[in-house]
Amino acid sequence: MSTQQSIIDHIAEAWLDGDADGLDAQVPLAELNIVDSAEIFSLVHYLQDRFRITVPLREIAPANFRDVEAIAALVERLRGEKEGAR
Known part of the structure; x- marks a missing residue:
């Protein structure tokens, strides 16, 4: 399952x-x-739990x-930073 689909679900x-x-990814x-500010x-x-970031x-x-789309981009960026730190 893609990052975007996991977040949508x-x-x-x-x-x-x-x-x-x-x-969808652009809503x-x-x-x-x-999603309001408290639910963020x-x-x-x-x-953090799902993607281990x-x-x-x-x-x-x-x-x-x-x-x-923005959330998935954040996840992918943080995953990349985590991998780069190893």
């Missing part, structure tokens, strides 16, 4: 009663009140969580 389960219809999550920390916890506080910014 989680968001659908956590905040949309399992209904991912209409939710503006905050603008549509799908729950999403960060999921990302650490999301630094400085990365918890609106630009990184505007849509699934």
Whole structure:
């Protein structure tokens, strides 16, 4: 399963009663009140557990969580940094 699909599935389960219809990688999550600022920390916890990354506080910014595409890009970047640090 792709990173984007995993994130879409989680968001659908956590905040949309399992209904991912209409939710794609470019849907503006905050603008549509799908994920609010308080729920971002729950999403960060999921990302850290699922993808075995650490999301630094400085990365918890609106630009990184505007849509699934941005979240997946953040995950991939942090995974790459983690791999590069080894």
